[in-house]
Amino acid sequence: MPAAQKTSWTRWLTFALLLAAGLALAVAAGRWAENAAIERLREAGAQRLQSYALGLENLLSKYDFLPGTLELNKDVIALLANQHDDGLRREVNTYLESMNRLSRATTIYIVNLQGMTQAASNWRLPDSFVGDNVAFRPYVRDAMIGKPGGFYGVGTTSREPGYFFAHGIYRDGKMLGVAALKVNIERLEASWVQGRDRVLLADANGVAILSSVPEWKYGTLAPLAPAVRQELERSRQFHSHSLKPIGYREVRTLDARASVVAVDGAPGSGRMLRQALALRARDWQFVYFSDLGPADASARSAFIFACLSQALLAMLVLYARQRRLGRQRLRAREDLQRAYDHLETMVAERTASLQQMxxxxxxxxxxxxxxxxxxxxxxxxxxxxxxxxxxxxxxxxxxxxxxxxxxxxxxxxxxxxxxxxxxxxxxxxxxxxxxxxxxxxxxxxxxxxxxxxxxxxATLPAQAVPVAAAITGALFLVERRVEQERVNFRMSMLDHDVHALCDSNRLEQVLVNLFTNALDAMQASEVRQLSVTVERTDDRVMIGVADSGPGVPAEIRAHLFEPFFTTKPQGHGLGLGLAISEQIVREFGGLLRVETTPAGGARFIIELPLAERETNKHENFTG
CATH class of the missing domain: 1.10.287 (Helix Hairpins)
Incomplete structure (x- = not known):
């Protein structure tokens, strides 16, 4: 193959490789922008789910105690003992009516051991519960065996949905009947998100009992098993509703609590981010659907921007190359002419060129x-x-x-x-x-x-910072988590007056990051011990933070302080904490290093310049 043809093939191959690399970079930029937008949506969705769960629990917790207080009324006990006394029944009806008005519940009623309603707060209404047999309801059956019942269902008499509380009524240790309470929780839907995002509350069987989308209400997250459907029909929990599956399918799984799904009837591409929050106390779960339209738009914009940027860069490189070649040829001719005509002028021009450089x-x-x-x-x-x-x-x-x-x-x-x-x-x-x-x-x-x-x-000069105060301030910010996770905290400090040359706020940030990493590392440990030691030499202060976790393997220690390096699961950290902490300590003129303790676990050591020499107090305390 001739040399000219070979050079041409080489140029075309290089161009193809650069084009492929540019497209790959643009695709990567689009994927990164999409993942970043999804992560922002996940954070916002998690906050909304926590808010919805807190609102629901606040509403229901106000009524948990109310059925149990009805056995304190002597007329209620007397009616269950003498169920044919109409005058006594009227007194109890009036009492329940006033209690219902004060508590703002939907209905309060009393049921005997045969499941017949003896008195109710709605006794004046045409659809009164008095005389109804509710023995088939699960919450009544649970209360009759001594288990306080909680149940969501559609009323068989009023056709109105609500959450039912039930509690046994006892006298001298013997059950006489059941006190039941119905609360309307439908008003929560009015405060839920409107627009493209969607949210629903599903029970243990996956039936949507509340939803911001009316068409989803009483739909199911997945097809119901035949046995479950038969039990729901027997208890008439949802009365005559058909319980059809909600139309969505999973496209990509992010983790155990989040996935990308395609929702029938959703705007745009129909892709949405699905997040779930379990309410273990009632065996319910909130499911939140976030519109992925903004994430798709961000991905497209990043892809187009990357392509345009690379095209512009290529054009600038070619233009600069042509300009440089043209200037070089012109300058060569001019320099050659001046060299022949005026040698001294050429030297002066060279001197000016050096000055310009x-x-x-x-x-x-x-x-x-x-x-x-x-x-x-x-x-x-x-x-x-x-x-x-x-x-x-x-x-x-x-x-x-x-x-x-x-x-x-x-x-x-x-x-x-x-x-x-x-x-x-x-x-x-x-x-x-x-x-x-x-x-x-x-x-x-x-x-x-x-x-x-x-x-x-960061530009302010370092000051003398009391190390004990910085440790106390950082511990205050993680104190709640230390108590919840039952971590034993121990601090050893021979001299409480030692001062380090640094910035107190930034030193606290480094300590909080080390404390948080130590607590994360000990989550699966049986023994949870967080230890802090403070030592000093003639000119240095050493602060040690040790945990009883699994330690840091040697192959990880070499990359531990690199940006974006993390061993935590996706969504639990960006890998910047230790990198930032190491840079902060280095700016103070110190050193942050890690070592493995003989008893297991990891020990991080912050080495800082000593600000002043104080008298040792030789004190030791444990927290």
């Missing part, structure tokens, strides 16, 4: 310094984003910490108002004092979160 290098150096400043700013923003991610993970625990004082505040405030109305001022004053303490406690929690979330300027 020097000026260009100075300008390039200035641009590089600006780029370094922008990089430092971007790194600071990344540190702040990591702090916000930690706060997001702790939000559920902090919500629980604040919810208890808020509930107590409301109760004690109501009690104080009643005590003041009754003239019991000392007791009301005591309640107000307790309220002040609860407010102070809530202020401590929010103040610590606000201090941790404060954005730190």
């Amino acid at each position: 020097t000026e260009n290098l100075s300008a390039e150096n200035l641009v590089r310094r600006k780029a370094e400043q922008q990089l430092r700013q971007a790194q600071s923003e990344l540190v702040q984003a990591a702090k916000m991610a930690v706060l997001g993970q702790m939000s559920a625990g902090m919500t629980h910490e604040l919810n208890q004082p808020l509930t107590a505040l409301r109760t004690m405030a109501d009690n104080a108002r009643v005590l003041i109305e009754r003239g019991r001022l000392p007791e009301a004053s005591a309640n107000l004092a307790t309220i002040s303490q609860l407010v102070a406690r809530m202020g401590l929690i929010t103040g610590q979160l606000r201090q941790f979330a404060r954005k730190t300027d």
Whole structure:
């Protein structure tokens, strides 16, 4: 093959390879944009599911105790003992009517051991429950064997759906009957999401009992087994509803709780993100469908942008190459002519050219310094984003910490108002004092979160930071998780006055990241021990964080501080925590390293410059 033809084939092969690489890069960019959009939708969907679950539990928990209190009424006991006394039945009907009005339930009724309704709060209405036989209902059967019943179904008399509570009525340890309560939970649907996203609540059999899509209500997540359908027909739980499957099919599984599905009748491509949240206490589950139209649009935009960027880059490269070749030829001719005519002029021009190159290098150096400043700013923003991610993970625990004082505040405030109305001022004053303490406690929690979330300027000089205070502040942010997971925390510190030369807020962020990683590593461990040690030499401070988890294998330690390297499951971390922490410690003039302890587990050591020399107190304490 001639050399010219061989060169031509080589050029075409190179062009084909570059084109294929460009298309692969564009496809990868589109896939990355789609996954990023899906991850954002997953976070938003998980927050919505938690909100829906909390609203449902708040509604139902208000009525859990009510059926059990009816056995305290002597007229109810007397009616079940003498079921033919119409005058007594009227008294109980009136009592149940008033109780129903105060509790804002749908219906309250009393059932004897044969399943016949003896009295009901709706006794004045044409569709009164009085005289109905409800022995076939599962919640009545459960209550009759001593198990408080909970059941969602469509009323056989009123045809209205609701959640039924049932509790046995006893006298001297002997069951006389059952107290039942019906609550309408349909009003929850009005507050659920409207638009392209969809949500439903399914029972243990996968039947949608509530849904933001009316066509899905009383549909099933999967076809029902014949035995399950026969039991539902026998109990008449859903009366005459056909219980047809909801039309969707799974396209791609993301994990155990999320998948991409194709939904019949959905807008656009019909693809949606399906997320589920189990309500174990009632054996129900919320299912949330997020529209993937924005994710598809992001993928298309990223693909097109990558293609256009590569095309523009190729055009710029070709244009620059042609311009450079043209300038080189022109400059060569001019230089040759000047060399023949004026040697001294050529030397002067060369000198000017060198001066221009020097000026260009100075300008390039200035641009590089600006780029370094922008990089430092971007790194600071990344540190702040990591702090916000930690706060997001702790939000559920902090919500629980604040919810208890808020509930107590409301109760004690109501009690104080009643005590003041009754003239019991000392007791009301005591309640107000307790309220002040609860407010102070809530202020401590929010103040610590606000201090941790404060954005730190990485350009500020390092200061003398008390190490004990930084450890205490970081421990406060993970304290709720330490208590919930029953982790034994131990701290050993010979000198409580040791100070490190760093920034307190950024040091707390590093400690929180190490604490969180240690708690994640010990989730499957039988013995859960989190230990913190503080030692110092003449000019250094060593803070050790050790756990009793499985440890860090040697092949992983070599990549542990690399960005985006993580051993956690997908969706549980980006692999930036240790990389950011190592950079923060390095900026302080310190070192972050990891080692395996002889007893098992991992031990991370933060080595920082010593700020000042204090007198050793030789104290040891355990937490």
